[in-house]
Amino acid sequence: MTIERPWLAHYPAGIPAQIDVDEFSSIPAVLEASIRKFRDRPAFANMGKTLTYAQIDEASGQLAAYLLGELKLKKGDRVAIMMPNCLQYPIATFGILRAGLTVVNVNPMYTPRELRHQLVDSGATVILVLDNFGRTVEQAAEGTAIRHVITTGLGDLLGFPKGAIVNFVLKYVKKMVPDYDLPGAVRFNDALTLGQRHALPEVSITPDDIAFLQYTGGTTGVAKGAMLTHRNLVANMQQAAAWVSQLVNEGGEIIITALPLYHIFSLTANGLVFMKIGALNYLITNPRDMPGFVKELSKVKFTAITGVNTLFNGLLNTPGFDKVDFSQLRLTLGGGMAVQRAVAERWKQVTGVTLVEAYGLTETSPAACINPMDLAEYNGSIGLPVPSTDACIKDEAGAMLPVGSVGELCIQGPQVMKGYWNRPEDTAQVIDADGWLHTGDMARMEETGFFYIVDRKKDMILVSGFNVYPNEVEDVIAMMPGVLEVAAVGVPDEKSGEAVKLVIVRKDPALTIEQVKAHARENLTGYKQPRHVEFRDELPKSNVGKILRRELRDPSPAG
Structure with missing residues (x-):
């Protein structure tokens, strides 16, 4: 069936209708290109410490060598990461991917029951965990396939004496690190040192290999692992990078990363897209501490920030936020939930920058629609389908509905997941015979190709x-x-x-x-x-x- 694409006529100048999905075969291929281009530029910063692209290259290579050489993991094995935004997170993610393994992102706030489900379901054999959550792993590990645990403290990569002080304060002053007992656990820094003994072998990674098992749908019963391949994520990086290309300077951006990188929005938009363009990801470990967050923002002349409506609303209602220097800010992207008009209008008033709404799902890696970056004012829309993406509105019977009708938003494109891990029936329920992903969101399309979410079907x-x-x-x-x-x-x-x-x-x-x-x-x-x-x-x-x-x-x- 041919699909009309009215949105293409409303693309901002310079945005292509299609992206080259085959330019990079894998996420490590994108990372290698960035390391070559931006070697000495800052890549990730947290708690006063900054790592360059070269340092991320070295440390992630050591971790990959440890996982393959020391732990003898085989291609496709699953490795879980249970940590908030800290310098260890990108090293762990890129190390696992460079080794040809699959990342299983875990919410650190999980209870032992929730963690056990995800570990059993994914079959992960290794978990990297921040000390603060070690006790949860201890309580959840029995009956799972976990054979190796790598532990780390928030201060471990901050250097001496700062790192030791941070770890001491968290454990003994703030009492944020409960005692735990994980026999045989290896410290993160020791794993990197052990990795230096092994040469990192050439690992063949194909576009169809699973990069992430990204769990979702915990709100509708049991959490399911969306199989996101290297092709899915590379495609979404290419789509989003093309979309923001007119607004960003390669090697010159500083993006505030406050949403957790284990969440698909932050993972792709901040951790991957901005890595591709050589930006500095400024990591916020605990954005719930709003006064502390505003203090961090006042230290850095940031150019971009992503968030959800509640985060923007929280900042706007925190004393001192209106005194932050917004002179370099050019890009504010909201997603993950509906952006409220009152919040968007106040954001523009305080920062001088339009809050641009985007839309996506874990199942679409996540970006499916984004508003034009040159948007003058918040418009209540989720925007236009990104390059190489089709979208339509279907009724209950699966028939496409005309312009202006409300029905279920469906998406097709190279960023749509392979399916749910070990759940063919669930996969068949959301991806129809024609390859359309049914989002569960009620929406309508205007004649211009702009889409508007009306609400979640179930809400x-x-x-x-x-x-x-x-x-x-x-x-x-x-x-x-x-x-x-x-x-x-x-x-x-x-x-x-x-x-x-x-x-x-x-x-x-x-x-x-x-x-x-x-x-x-x-x-x-x-x-x-x-x-x-x-x-x-x-x-x-x-x-x-x-x-x-x-x-x-x-x-x-x-x-």
Whole structure:
């Protein structure tokens, strides 16, 4: 079936319709090209220490040699990484990939039960873990295939005496490193030293080899491993790099990496795309400490930042953020969840830079659509399909819908995953016979080819047969000056099937339920208005700051 591509006519000047997927055979091939080009340039910085591309090359090569020469791992073996943003993370990732192995990213905040599931499901035989989470590994490892553990402290790569002080303070002053017992565990720095004994063999990596098992879907039952191949990730690097090419200077960018690199958005957008263009990734280990985060931002003249709506909102509401030097900032990219208009408009007001919204999924490596980088103002759209990508809107029966209709957004392109690890039935449910990935997001396309997400299929609220999209309700309520954060969910209702419930974190303690309902009455039609309003001190969030609506659905009519 031929597909119309109205978006191509609205691409910014200089953006190609197609990218060269075959220019690089693997992620290490891209890394090698960057090391050749940007050898002495800073690559990753954290806690006052900076590593150059040459140093990343050396250390990741040593780790790869250790994994193959010392641990005797075989091509395709899975290696888990359980750490926040720190200098060890890129070394570990690139080392594992250079060895022809597969990275299994693990959220460090996992409970032993969640970690065990991921280790058993992936069959990982090695795990690299930050000391802070060693106890979780100790509690989860039994009954998994884990044979080797590599441990490290946050200060281990910071040099003497700073590194020793950081490790001492974290363990004995801040009490952030519980005792753990992992017999036979090897320290990260010792693994690098042992790796020097072995020559790194030539490893043949093909585009179809799995680079990452990226776990997703934990919100809808059991977490599944999306098989992301080298081709998937290289394609997405090429797509995103082409998209931002008019705005960035090779070898001259400094990007703030606050979202965790174990999350697909940060992994590809920051860790890979900006590595490809020779940028410095400025790693923020704990972005939840907003005052500390703002202090870090004031130390560096950054040119780019990525984030999710809650991160941008948090920064805007942290004292001192408006005093940060934004004179070099050119690129702000929001993804991972819907960007709210109120947040985007305030971001532009404070920083002078448009917050450009992008859209993607773990299953698409992740970028599928991005707004033009020269966007003057936030437009509420997720943008245009990136080069070499098709998108369409389908109905329940799988038929393509015309322009303006709301249906399920479907994506096709070289960045779409190979499938879910060991789950052919789940794969068949999301990738149809024609190769379209069904995203589970309700959307519409305008005549110009711009796509608009209406909401998650499963988050939609059905009030007396009418569809209510939480994003729309949240956008309206977020405009109230007294509201810091808001989430809308559906709760059971005897009369209408479901009713809209709002959970609000107040900026103004004097804000009342009646004021919220009055604002909703002015701006929303009857069936979209909240039946229940509840105030809380905070909203439950995922590891990257996505609001967990499912945890808010318990009916508790507080108004």
